[in-house]
Amino acid sequence: MYFLGTDYIISSLIWLLAIFAFVFTVKKLIGKLFYKKESLALFINKLKIYLEKHFPDIKFDFTIIELSKNEQNPELRKYTIADEMIDQFKRIKINTSKYPKTTPKELQWSSYVFNSEPNRGKLPPDWMQRKNALFLREHGKCFRCGTAITMNTLYPKLIIPIADGGKYYLENMIPLCSDCDKLLSESSQKSSYLNIKDVIYDIIEKS
Ligand SMILES: [Zn+2]
Numbered sequence: 048m049y050f051l052g053t054d055y056i057i058s059s060l061i062w063l064l065a066i067f068a069f070v071f072t073v074k075k076l077i078g079k080l081f082y083k084k085e086s087l088a089l090f091i092n093k094l095k096i097y098l099e100k101h102f103p104d105i106k107f108d109f110t111i112i113e114l115s116k117n118e119q120n121p122e123l124r125k126y127t128i129a130d131e132m133i134d135q136f137k138r139i140k141i142n143t144s145k146y147p148k149t150t151p152k153e154l155q156w157s158s159y160v161f162n163s164e165p166n167r168g169k170l171p172p173d174w175m176q177r178k179n180a181l182f183l184r185e186h187g188k189c190f191r192c193g194t195a196i197t198m199n200t201l202y203p204k205l206i207i208p209i210a211d212g213g214k215y216y217l218e219n220m221i222p223l224c225s226d227c228d229k230l231l232s233e234s235s236q237k238s239s240y241l242n243i244k245d246v247i248y249d250i251i252e253k254s
Contacts, residue, residue, distance in 0.1 A: 087121050090254040091128070097250060098132065104193035107135055122251075129247045136243050137230060141191045146206060147184070150217040154180060163215045171215050178203055181222040189224035191231070202228035 091112060098107050111131040118124040162171040171177065182201055189196050190204075202223045207213030223231065226241045 086254055087125065090125050090251060093250045093254055094128070094132065094247065097246060101194050102136075102192055105136075105139065107132060125251045125254075129244075129251060132247060133241065133244050136192065136226070136241075139192055139227075141231075145190070146221070147218045150180075154184075154217070165209045165214060168209075177215065177217060177220065178222075180217055181220055184217065185222050188222075189227050190221035191223055191227040194224050194226075196222060196224050200225055204228065204231060 095109070098105075111128050115124050115127045118127060156173070156176065158173055162173050178198060178201055181203055182196070182198055187195055187197070202225060203220050204223050205213045205215070206219050206221060213219050224242075226243055229241065
């Protein structure tokens with residue numbers, strides 16, 4: 048009886064230990080799973096808030112969230128979603144129907160017409176005034192993606208380049224943000240360094 052009692056206590060202790068170890072492991076696994084799901088949800092939430100705030104005119108398609116659900120690695124899934132959003136940004140078509148036809152006389156200034164003519168590859172002397180007029184005409188928004196820009200982050204683009212006979216008339220100019228300027232510029236290599244990519248990847252790292 049004495050020995051049986053000891054056996055009983057020892058086996059009970061072993062069982063208890065095993066149960067504790069099991070519960071602890073399961074709890075840890077569940078916690079990890081729960082945390083990962085929460086982290087993905089947090090990322091998607093932050094991503095949507097960022098896109099809606101900075102590109103209110105663009106309807107991003109979020110079906111990639113559902114399409115990527117079989118991806119087991121949550122970090123990879125976040126990058127899949129992020130890259131699809133960045134690709135959608137790259138594919139935005141410029142709304143050419145919104146190109147201004149003319150510039151009202153009251154918005155012009157005395158040297159406006161004279162300086163609108165290209166002059167041996169030099170920018171017009173009233174370039175800042177033109178930038179300012181573009182800024183005001185488009186209400187401080189990028190013509191392509193609609194994101195808010197400042198005078199310092201405004202990149203004027205000529206609809207018809209000077210080389211193709213374009214001039215510096217305001218109706219031949221649109222203001223762009225830095226990303227859209229990169230995407231529409233000749234050298235496509237620059238387009239891999241987009242602000243939108245930096246911001247979205249930063250959201251991944253912080254969620
Ligand atoms: Zn833009």
